[in-house]
Amino acid sequence: MLEILIQLLPSVLLEGLILGFVYAMIALGYTMVYGVLELINFAHSEIFMAGAVAGAETFILLKGVIANPFLLLALALLIGGTVAAVVAILVERLAYRPLRKRGTTNRLVPLITAIGVSFFLQDLVRLIEGLWHNAFYRRYPSFAVFEATYNLPNWIGVITIALTVWVGFWVLAYFGDWLLRRFKNRAPAKGRTLSLVAAGLTLVFLFLYRHVVFADLGMTIQMKSILVIVVSLAMLYGLNWLVHKTKLGIAIRAVAQDAQTASLMGIDPDVIVSRTFLIGGFLGGVAGVLFGLLYTLVHPYVGFIPGIKAFTAAVLGGIGNITGAAVGGLVLGMLEMLGGTYLTFLTNGAMGTEYKDILAFMILIFILLFRPQGIIGQQLGEKV
């Protein structure tokens, strides 16, 4: 039993990592908008959905014209991202900006607007798709190249297990520290070095043991998963460059910190907000296409669950924090896969996959209650 659980671990984590990249890219949109406007952009899940649907349309329309699947994917990513970015900018222009201009004091107003936009967009896409195709479910075509499976060398799996042990111990040690500090007012213990030792021992043990028992950890990866990772890494790298190395990035960070002062420095906050929606929307759209590539079926309501999870990821990493969103996405993706797989496994299927979604909410609540500033990020009080 335990053996199977351990054998499964590397594959499950890999799956989680791939899903996590998708979450990370959606989470960036939430976090960036929150950074500049302090608004939970509920409509972001529909911006993601618009990208996914636009990507599907691109694939379906151009399948007969362009033979090379990689070129097709590149086009779909570009069009999906662009459509999503345009939707994002329009949403900001038509719904959020009028509110900002009026300067409302009721903090529920922007939030309710965002929810309204989210619902409106779902049915708008449904209407368009419905009128166009007389059906609103779209399916990504499958290509043999994308479905091709590659075996991964066993040592990756072994190291993954050791790393998991390390992280596990580390988390335990951290939690222990926290408990000590919280309830006993005592200094942290030395649990974290211990975790390294444990991980090392596990590694050695597994290397010896696997020749006996684990003939093969059987880790495989599909081409499309590799593509998801490659594209995501490229996007994350690009964003990092944009935010830290360009004028626009500096302006965005300035507005996020203090819009009033930034506008005194000659930065037009409206322009910056608009650009932020553009960037966040594009990332969300690309995430949508990758999501479609992985799960094939897309429809106007496909954004809701990934949206909430990506928001959880953003909170997990510390909302407003760009690195945090990426880290939070990866962590959440892996936690969810772990929870989803092992929960079903351990309860003999009594607790099905729907409980996986609950898990994400539980994590969200837990984080908000005990570490609202997220994994990364520091807490600042409200100015009174």
Add this chain to the structure above:
Amino acid sequence: MSEAPILEVENVTKTFGGLVAVNDVSLKIPRRMIFAVIGPNGAGKTTFFNLITGIYKPDKGRILFDGEEITGKDPAWIAARGMARTFQNIRLFGSMTAVENVMVARHVHTKTSYADALLHTPRYHREEKKALERSMELLEYMQLSHRAHELAKNLPYGEQRRLEIARALALEPKLLLLDEPAAGMNPQETEDLQKRIVGIRDDLGVTILLIEHDMQLVMSISERIAVLDYGKKILEGTPEEVQNDPRVIEAYLGRGAAEGASS
């Protein structure tokens, strides 16, 4: 017992990120005194108030109110024990009427239970009437009776400031903290306010802790003054002592000015 200070602040520190907003400040405030805290903009006065009233938790130090430790306690808990305040940037409940604003602060003194409110028991009527009467009296006291049923957000600026004081008084506080009560008032209004503050202390026996930039007002009504600069308490004394201390001028006007004044 009643001679012990109403408020004792011991070595309180608060930082925001890298900024030390309040730095190791200690104070003792005797009962029935009008005590002022002054200092240049950004000196940490409001932060100091927020620490006392529990809105921020101090990083270090202790605060005792009426002999009881209140460090890190919930603001509502502290308020219920008899500490009331006003805000520098007026914080009324805009869409409630003036009298309702005052009645909100009667919450802890109104003994209506949830069931009373639903069933309209005699106790509900009695308590509600008491709360309303007391609130009307306070409005009268702050010369706001004529505005009782107007929405707070529609009141002119000076009246909003007075309404905040009326609301604070409804808590029946032992200690009243006023954060720049005269800000934005004209000389006439300021003069009225000055009388009113002294009156509150004399009529109701409330200790008053006051932040104010209007030196005329501060010097004429406060018995003791503490000066904050860059979060540190640089001086405490009577108005005369403070007025004549070069450090105060230095804090307000910068080093050069202080030298110029002393030469």
Add this chain to the structure above:
Amino acid sequence: MKKLRENPLLLSAVIAIVALVASFWLLNNPRSTLPFLLTLGALLAALLQPIPKWLKVLIGGAILLLVIPAAGFKNSFLFELGIQTGIYAAMALGLNVVVGLAGLLDLGYAAFFAVGAYTWAIFGSPQANEFMPWKIFPLPGEYFYLFMLIAVVVAAITGVVIGSPALRLKGDYLAIVTLGLGEVVRVLANNLDQPINFTNGPQGITPIQRPPIDWFIALLEKFGLQLSRAEAYPLFFYLLVLVIIGIVTLVNIRLDRSRFGRAWIAIREDETAARAMGIPLFPTKLLAFATGASFSGAMGALFAAKQLYVSPESFTLIQSIMILVMVILGGMGSIPGAILGAATVTILNVDLLKSASDYLNDLRNAGFTLDLGFFKYNFANLPNQLEPAKYERMVFGLIMILMMIYRPEGIIPERRHVLEMKEES
């Protein structure tokens, strides 16, 4: 318009005449929507405009107790509409406490509706035999009233359980967390058919007992009305809902004018200032949350009895959003607003959108050709995806966006009551 307002006598006369005309029109055309809407409009005008109290009672009583039931016997859909409106109005009033008064954006409100509905559904049907040692279920219909009270309590407890983590969070997060928790309750309803079968999963629970109405039929007979059971139930539920609305409205008004209502509004307006004035944040929020939940729970039990059937399908996010839209449309914090919002959205949703769908369908089936000379369109070509009834999300979304941009205070803005010194005690 202005002249009308200044002259109470004229105003009263106009409203009375409109009410009379609308009523007769409705009684003669019980199946068309327009007279029904006009009747409701007259009712609303009578209740909201400054006319003498006796006239309000007269017009209100006549329309609610005579005209609508009479028309309902000719077109039972009116009863259905009335009952649904009533259920939603009560829920909107409950959510109004949470969102309108306390300013807490709760997106999982349908969860409490589900809790109330399942409370009666499980014990008022054979379902409870699945997991209870005594095989005495379904409980007889008389227990319905008791279970409505139990549903209130259970929903309030659920509110406390859900609220305890959620309400400690800063405002914005509350919305997304309640959204998640609302889903959690639905997922549980969907999945708790194993390992032990509590909810019967996606199949739902049926048949559910209804309160017995023999006494009601007998009572009607005394008034000379001979009704079969099938005819009497809609009338019974309609009247029951009216009574409940009355109670719920009274509770709402009384809370609003107590120290609790003031505390809620204070928190909504400015949390920091409220705390500095001695209002404990978390307990006060929790009280609002549980109060709202209990309203929803009671209506859930009623819903289960009326429908005879419950399933997780009835408690989705869209339900929560619909009730939120009612509150927003009517005006956050406004009691008449919540009722008006509930009526408008229910009629829009169950009547107007469906009628529009049917109308388009008829045109399509008839192959109707629109000919404007320069523009010709054959409705037979109309895509069958174009069904207004299926686009409720778009309608709700639009209402939310437009209201927030153009009229965030709602149709009937919240008005603070002038407190007067009353001499009686």
